[in-house]
Amino acid sequence: MFYVKNVPTWERVLRVMAGLAVAAWSVLALGGLWATVLALAAAGMVLSGLFGFCPACAMVGRKLDKARK
Numbered sequence: 001m002f003y004v005k006n007v008p009t010w011e012r013v014l015r016v017m018a019g020l021a022v023a024a025w026s027v028l029a030l031g032g033l034w035a036t037v038l039a040l041a042a043a044g045m046v047l048s049g050l051f052g053f054c055p056a057c058a059m060v061g062r063k064l065d066k067a068r069k
Contacts, residue, residue: 005052006062015049 007015023042026035048054054062 003051003053003058004063006057006064007048007052007054008064012049012052015045019043019045019049 019042022045023039026038026042030038
């Protein structure tokens with residue numbers, strides 16, 4: 001692997017659920033450029049949840065505790 005997971009399982013689930021909800025809301029409730037920008041940001045949340053790696057967390061040095069996954 002090219003990366004080390006730095007997001008715990010509970011947070012991964014939360015990121016996927018929140019990202020899907022925000023993407024659906026942006027497409028249904030908003031329009032135009034803002035809907036596209038918000039949907040892309042939500043897609044980033046979903047991807048970080050699916051892969052278990054957050055680049056922003058990695059930049060600040062966040063690591064998973066081996067005892068708690």
